[in-house]
Amino acid sequence: MLAPLAVPSLKASGRAFSHIAQFVPELTALRRDLHAHPELGFEERYTSRRVQTALEVCGVDEIHTGIGKTGVVGVIRGRATGSGRLTGLRADMDALTMTEDNDFAWKSTRPGMMHGCGHDGHVAMLVGAARYLAETRDFDGTAVLIFQPGEEGFAGAKAMIEDGLFERFPVQAVFGMHNWPSMKPGTIGINPGPLMAAADRVTIEITGKGGHGAHAYLAVDPVVVAAHIITAVQTIVSRNVRPVDSAVISLCAMQAGDIHAMSVIPGKATLVGTVRTFSPDVQDLVQRRLTELCSAVALGFGATVKVNYERVYPATINSPREAMFAAEVAESLVGADHVVRDMDPSMGAEDFSFMLQVKPGAYMRIGQGGEGSCMLHNSRYDFNDEILPLGSALHASLIERSMPLGPP
Numbered sequence: 001m002l003a004p005l006a007v008p009s010l011k012a013s014g015r016a017f018s019h020i021a022q023f024v025p026e027l028t029a030l031r032r033d034l035h036a037h038p039e040l041g042f043e044e045r046y047t048s049r050r051v052q053t054a055l056e057v058c059g060v061d062e063i064h065t066g067i068g069k070t071g072v073v074g075v076i077r078g079r080a081t082g083s084g085r086l087t088g089l090r091a092d093m094d095a096l097t098m099t100e101d102n103d104f105a106w107k108s109t110r111p112g113m114m115h116g117c118g119h120d121g122h123v124a125m126l127v128g129a130a131r132y133l134a135e136t137r138d139f140d141g142t143a144v145l146i147f148q149p150g151e152e153g154f155a156g157a158k159a160m161i162e163d164g165l166f167e168r169f170p171v172q173a174v175f176g177m178h179n180w181p182s183m184k185p186g187t188i189g190i191n192p193g194p195l196m197a198a199a200d201r202v203t204i205e206i207t208g209k210g211g212h213g214a215h216a217y218l219a220v221d222p223v224v225v226a227a228h229i230i231t232a233v234q235t236i237v238s239r240n241v242r243p244v245d246s247a248v249i250s251l252c253a254m255q256a257g258d259i260h261a262m263s264v265i266p267g268k269a270t271l272v273g274t275v276r277t278f279s280p281d282v283q284d285l286v287q288r289r290l291t292e293l294c295s296a297v298a299l300g301f302g303a304t305v306k307v308n309y310e311r312v313y314p315a316t317i318n319s320p321r322e323a324m325f326a327a328e329v330a331e332s333l334v335g336a337d338h339v340v341r342d343m344d345p346s347m348g349a350e351d352f353s354f355m356l357q358v359k360p361g362a363y364m365r366i367g368q369g370g371e372g373s374c375m376l377h378n379s380r381y382d383f384n385d386e387i388l389p390l391g392s393a394l395h396a397s398l399i400e401r402s403m404p405l406g407p408p
Contacts (some may be wrong), residue, residue, distance in 0.1 A: 010185050010386045012333045016400070017393035019136070020128050027392070028385045030054060031124035032106035035383070038095030038113040038120075041150030042159075044070045048095045051123060052146050058131040060145070064168070068160030072147040073169060074130055078139035078403060085141035085403045088174035088359070089395050090352060091126035092119045092151035101379040117376050118179040118368070121383035121391070123147060125177075128392025133399055141403030144169040150351075155313065158356040166358060173322050174361040175398050176352045177391065180374050183367025185387050188330040188394065189343035190364045192323040196316035197276040198283055199349030202251070203308040204229060204294055208301070212265035214282045222269035223256050225303045229271065229294050230254075247286055248347050249277040276347040278315045316353040319360040326362040329397045333390065366391050 011017075016320070020027075037046050048070045055063050055074040062075035070093075100114040108114045126145055133143050146165070150156025162275070183189060206226055211219025230251050241247045258270035274310050275290075277283040291307045296303035330339045343365060352363050368384040 008211065010390060012180065012186070012393060013335070014333050014397060016132055016396040017333060020132050020389045020396070023128070023129040023131065024389050027124045027128045027388045028309065030127060031120050031383060031385060031388065034120035034123055035115045036106045036109050038108050038110055038115045040097060040113060041094045041154030041156060042148050043067045044093045046125070048072050048147070051093070051127065053354045054127045056129055058127065059132055059134040067165060068149055068156055068163045070149040071160045074145040075163070075169070076130065076133045076137070076145070077144040078141050078143070079137040079405055080140040081142060083140045083403060086169060086171040087141065087399055087402045088146055088169065088171035088361070089126060089129065089398065090146040090148055090176040090355065091122040092156070092173060093123055094119060094150055094152050094154070094156070096152055096377065098377070098379060102382060104382070107280060114379070115383070116378060116381045117152065118381070118383040119151065121179055121385070121388065122177070124388055125391030126395055128388060129395035129399070136383050138405050139270055139400045139403040140405045143399045144171050146174070147276040153312070155351050155354065157351040159353055161358060167266055170358060172234045173402065174355050174359045175322070175326060175364070175395075176361070177364040177394065178350065179368040179383060180365035181369035181373040182371070182383070183365060184370040185367050185384060186334055186390065187338045187340065187367035188334060188364055189340040189367070190318065190323050190327050190330070190362060191341065191343045191345070192318055193361055194278040194315050194317045194345045195343065195351065195363050196345065196350040197246070197347045198311070198315040199313040200275040200283065201310040201312050202273045202275055202290060204271040205306045206269045206271070206298060206303055207305070207307070208267060208269070208303040211265045213263035213265055216265060219265045220302045221265050222267065222303055223265070225298055225301045226254060226256065226269040226271055228297050228301070232293055232297055233290060236286060236293065240285060240289050241282055244319070245282050245340055246278055246345070246347070247282050249286065249290070250274055276349065278345065282305050283311070302369050313349040313351050314353045314357060316350045316363050317356060318362040319356070322360050322362040325402070326364055326398065329401050330364070330394060333393055333397060364394070366394065
């Protein structure tokens with residue numbers, strides 16, 4: 001059986017929060033159902049159907065499905081629409097390829113899949129905002145609620161944009177948020193610039209000459225070349241990137257030879273890793289130096305190398321005006337003491353960045369844990385249902401404050 005679905009103890013100001021708090025049990029039940037049925041990027045069929053059903057129950061005006069494969073968009077028109085304004089809100093829907101180690105009733109029922117990043121909670125919060133906005137409609141304009149597939153490495157935001165998202169729903173601004181376990185419930189973080197890094201994938205293929213481990217002088221050992229490359233590339237950040245800039249290079253996997261063949265020098269070795277940056281100039285620098293350094297190291301050992309550098313996600317950079325606006329809205333709910341306006345950027349990545357490349361907007365972090373909490377992508381992670389009404393109220397307040405209803 002599910003644990004009791006009591007109204008959480010977290011409190012915030014404003015009519016939206018008090019209104020949404022009345023149906024938190026339903027939001028909690030939805031969130032836990034999604035947690036029990038995780039789906040990977042572009043496979044969110046069950047999730048999309050649940051979202052569609054929930055939006056129908058909420059009474060939204062339009063529901064559009066199949067955008068970016070499995071994406072869903074709900075449209076809610078305000079009490080007035082004369083302003084012609086449209087504001088977008090976004091929640092991601094997909095889960096991760098990982099095995100859950102929790103033992104509560106709503107743990108994953110699908111082996112090897114888990115909502116280890118809280119996207120189940122993000123969906124529930126946006127559904128909560130949809131219900132409130134459809135019931136009250138105290139705004140002048142149109143709310144566009146974007147339920148996005150494939151954030152976890154599939155660039156689902158890009159897929160929705162390429163599928164005509166913003167041509168069909170030409171919002172003036174778009175907002176998103178992510179739960180943050182290291183922040184206490186009731187706190188919200190933002191900054192008016194970079195919040196998440198660009199994520200690039202690097203594949204380094206080294207070709208040497210295989211041979212017998214007892215006669216290494218007759219071979220060109222790609223494992224030795226790989227070892228030197230692993231060490232050498234760490235100097236790129238320390239010796240090429242300005243100290244006031246930020247960059248991370250991590251070579252995280254290596255494949256070479258057969259673990260059972262102790263005396264066989266392989267002919268090839270492959271390294272795979274990631275590069276994280278905030279500035280396109282630094283991104284260009286790192287890509288160039290990686291290629292140059294790997295080629296030079298390989299040449300020095302008589303090997304050859306091929307560097308494949310893929311720019312997966314751009315940096316998530318908030319628009320200053322929209323970030324300031326979002327911070328003011330957050331303060332109206334939780335007070336200035338509980339809003340961090342200069343949130344430290346994370347070297348993690350987020351494909352909401354694609355939306356911010358084409359539309360003004362802001363991405364926020366909403367606290368859900370505090371010190372000692374289980375971090376994202378951990379097999380024992382779970383979303384904190386206590387913050388559901390706050391996240392929903394924050395979404396809803398962004399709509400009401402960005403498209404205020406004027407005097408009758």
